[in-house]
Amino acid sequence: xxxxxxxxxxxxxxxxxxxxxxxxxxxxxxxxxxxxxxxxxxxxxxxxxxxxxxxxxxxxxxxxxxxxxxxxxxxxxxxxxxxxxxxxxxxxxxxxxxxxxxxxxxxxxxxxxxxxxxxxxxxxxxxxxxxxxxxxxxxxxxxxxxxxxxxxxxxxxxxxxxxxxxxxxxxxxxxxxxxxxxxxxxxxxxxxxxxxxxxxxxxxxxxxxxxxxxxxxxxxxxxxxxxxxxxxxxxxxxxxxxxxxxxxxxxxxxxxxxxxxxxxxxxxxxxxxxxxxxxxxxxxxxxxxxxxxxxxxxxxxxxxxxxxxxxxxxxxxxxxxxxxxxxxxxxxxxxxxxxxxxxxxxxxxxxxxxxxxxxxxxxxxxxxxxxxxxxxxxxxxxxxxxxxxxxxxxxxxxxxxxxxxxxxxxxxxxxxxxxxxxxxxxxxxxxxxxxxxxxxxxxxxxxxxxxxxxxxxxxxxxxxxxxxxxxxxxxxxxxxxxxxxxxxxxxxxxxxxxxxxxxxxxxxxxxxxxxxxxxxxxxxxxxxxxxxxxxxxxxxxxxxxxxxxxxxxxxxxxxxxxxxxxxx
Numbered sequence: 394x395x396x397x398x399x400x401x402x403x404x405x406x407x408x409x410x411x412x413x414x415x416x417x418x419x420x421x422x423x424x425x426x427x428x429x430x431x432x433x434x435x436x437x438x439x440x441x442x443x444x445x446x447x448x449x450x451x452x453x454x455x456x457x458x459x460x461x462x463x464x465x466x467x468x469x470x471x472x473x474x475x476x477x478x479x480x481x482x483x484x485x486x487x488x489x490x491x492x493x494x495x496x497x498x499x500x501x502x503x504x505x506x507x508x509x510x511x512x513x514x515x516x517x518x519x520x521x522x523x524x525x526x527x528x529x530x531x532x533x534x535x536x537x538x539x540x541x542x543x544x545x546x547x548x549x550x551x552x553x554x555x556x557x558x559x560x561x562x563x564x565x566x567x568x569x570x571x572x573x574x575x576x577x578x579x580x581x582x583x584x585x586x587x588x589x590x591x592x593x594x595x596x597x598x599x600x601x602x603x604x605x606x607x608x609x610x611x612x613x614x615x616x617x618x619x620x621x622x623x624x625x626x627x628x629x630x631x632x633x634x635x636x637x638x639x640x641x642x643x644x645x646x647x648x649x650x651x652x653x654x655x656x657x658x659x660x661x662x663x664x665x666x667x668x669x670x671x672x673x674x675x676x677x678x679x680x681x682x683x684x685x686x687x688x689x690x691x692x693x694x695x696x697x698x699x700x701x702x703x704x705x706x707x708x709x710x711x712x713x714x715x716x717x718x719x720x721x722x723x724x725x726x727x728x729x730x731x732x733x734x735x736x737x738x739x740x741x742x743x744x745x746x747x748x749x750x751x752x753x754x755x756x757x758x759x760x761x762x763x764x765x766x767x768x769x770x771x772x773x774x775x776x777x778x779x780x781x782x783x784x785x786x787x788x789x790x791x792x793x794x795x796x797x798x799x800x801x802x803x804x805x806x807x808x809x810x811x812x813x814x815x816x817x818x819x820x821x822x823x824x825x826x827x828x829x830x831x832x833x834x835x836x837x838x839x840x841x842x843x844x845x846x847x848x849x850x851x852x853x854x855x856x857x858x859x860x861x862x863x864x865x866x867x868x869x870x871x872x873x874x875x876x877x878x879x880x881x882x883x884x885x886x887x888x889x890x891x892x893x894x895x896x897x898x899x900x901x902x903x904x905x906x907x908x909x910x911x912x913x914x915x916x917x918x919x920x921x922x923x924x925x926x927x928x929x930x931x932x933x934x935x936x937x938x939x940x941x942x943x944x945x946x947x948x949x950x951x952x953x954x955x956x957x958x959x960x961x
Contacts, residue, residue, distance in 0.1 A: 415437040416438055416490050417435070418433055418435055418436075418487065418489055419435075419866060422871045422877030422879065423506055423864075423871065423876050424499045425497065426498070426502055426960050427481070429856055430853070431496065432474065432813045432857075433487060433494075433865065434471050434865055435471065435489050436469065436471050440459060443489055444476070444489050446479070446487055448479065448483070449482075449483030449484060450481075458474070464811055464867075464926075466820055466926075467867075467922075471811050479498060483497075484496070500960065503859070504960075506900065507954045508597065508599060508900075509873075510873070510950045511597070511599050511610075511611065513899070513946055514946070515601045516529055517943070518562075518564075519537065519560075519564050519571060519648075520562065521533055521561070529894065535651065537560045539558075541554055541555070541556060542555040542556075543656040545658050546656075557657065559637055561621040562622070562637075563576065563617070563943050564888075565943055566886075566942035567884070567885040568725070569651060570637065572635070572636040575727055575942070575944050576621070577622065577670065580675075581671045581775045582767055582837075582951055583615065585837075585841075586950070586951035586954060589840075592958075594609050594954070597611060598610055601614060608682040608685045616689075619671075619672075622671070622672070626699075631703040632660035632700070632707065632710070633660060633700055634657040634659065635659045635660070636658055637656070637657050638724045638725075640654070640722050646891050647887075647891045650891075656722075659710075659712055660710060662708055662711065663727075663732060665701075666700070666736060666739040667738070669700035670738045670739040672694070672696055673694065673697040673742035675693045676690045694746060700739075701752075713728070714726045714728065733773075734772050734773035737755075737772075737773050740752045741756045741777075742776070745786075756776065761776075763798070764795040764799040766831060766835050767834050768826075768830045768834070769944050780792045796842050797842055799838060800842045800851055803835055807857065811867075812861055813860075814854070816831060816861055820925040823906045823908055823928065824907055824908070824909060825909065827907065828902060828904060828905035829904070829905075829947075829948040830945075832858050833902070833948035833949055835858060836858035836859060837948065839858075840855045840952070840955050840956075843855070856956060859953065859956055862902070862949075863876070868929050872905055873900065873902055875898075875899025875900060875901075876899070882896070882897060883932050884940065885933055885936045885941070886940070889901075902941065902945045902946055902949040903940065904939065909937060910928060910938075911937045912935055912936050912938075918932070
């Protein structure tokens with residue numbers, strides 16, 4: 394059975410007791426590559442002269458390089474300790490006074506967690522039974538072959554109440570609905586990483602039903618969601634439904650216990666443009682794999698152009714959930730009232746696919762003035778990556794300039810930071826989904842700049858953000874389920890809570906510290922802290938800090954798989 398929240402409180406109390414000597418050690422709990430810097434952070438007493446490392450051979454070495462760092466919002470004093478250049482693989486022991494911890498050095502330390510992050514998408518497939526998930530196997534609970542057209546989505550040939558079939562795809566987050574905006578964004582983000590490391594992904598085996606065909610498992614997994622996205626386009630006019638949803642969120646039950654009717658709602662310009670962009674990219678990337686997916690590339694190209702045309706003709710078709718009636722809908726909105734970034738991404742992807750001047754003209758009209766990390770609500774950087782990835786592209790030089798300027802700004806304060814990373818140094822680094830949108834996506838931008846400039850300047854900093862995610866942070870959590878010695882056990886994720894298995898699905902990235910605490914009124918216990926970087930609680934009720942989502946896991950896949958590829 395699952396542990397209850399009382400058990401969480403006891404566990405937290407035990408951890409506090411273990412640190413009563415005034416020292417706590419924060420480190421990457423998964424592992425370091427041989428040539429990677431080995432840095433820990435000590436909270437409490439000054440550890441100068443007291444940090445000892447025992448090598449796998451039993452040799453004891455003192456760490457000498459220590460710098461002091463003070464949190465700008467909590468005032469806590471921390472000590473950043475460089476353990477030195479240990480390159481031999483194996484398990485090390487680190488001691489600071491009475492506190493000890495292990496530290497692993499391995500040739501590919503992130504391989505297992507990277508693979509789990511990608512395999513998570515198989516475990517959250519909708520419309521099929523999960524039969525290769527081990528203890529997480531389950532029957533199909535949402536075939537979605539009987540989905541109703543909501544009156545907000547009705548057309549002459551598909552009036553309200555029309556039954557359509559819309560199977561497959563991924564459950565979006567802690568809930569059981571499927572959202573075009575976030576699905577397309579998630580695929581697009583992972584496509585950007587795939588393009589930079591194709592050889593790596595070609596070898597990656599995630600043990601899914603399609604493993605063993607002639608297509609990389611990564612692309613097979615993307616195809617499972619693309620097949621659903623196809624069904625969300627109205628075949629009559631090319632517009633794309635915003636989401637497939639129940640009127641209200643289901644309870645914390647398994648998919649087979651869900652009873653609400655499911656609807657497709659409102660065609661929107663944002664969903665349609667995101668669909669157009671990701672289908673254009675899919676048309677290119679699946680071209681070499683006609684043996685497994687004959688005719689797909691041509692079909693994807695056609696629906697992408699048709700969707701873009703609908704968006705041009707319906708630029709004000711924004712999603713307004715409060716206007717949905719009979720039934721009203723209260724599930725996730727993914728509403729967005731600025732479409733410049735979606736037009737830029739879609740036009741960029743379609744120009745790259747077709748070379749048509751009209752798409753270049755639109756991309757130039759909507760191009761951003763500065764680089765921002767990608768989020769589902771601001772996809773401009775996915776458009777920027779399209780240009781940077783293409784040699785001598787019309788906008789490539791300007792997009793790369795913006796990217797490099799962003800990266801240089803991101804890394805400038807690392808040497809004085811509390812956790813020796815670009816991420817986590819401003820209160821605004823924390824909030825809903827921060828570990829994905831601000832930590833992983835920042836690190837991915839650093840890797841992209843590293844690759845595009847050929848300077849090998851930025852990857853070190855991307856690794857530092859990975860260290861933060863995996864335990865070198867103010868909470869001491871490795872924020873990926875199933876990894877490290879302190880990771881979330883109670884994510885806000887319905888099947889993980891309802892399946893009777895104690896451990897949650899492995900490989901999930903939780904949202905992370907969120908000082909907004911939008912869920913605090915629903916919490917049976919208080920957050921342990923209001924400080925921005927400590928405002929996290931491992932409780933199922935915490936949708937503000939402990940939910941999971943496909944876009945967040947997409948950013949984790951992009952970062953960890955890229956770093957794993959560099960370690961080969």
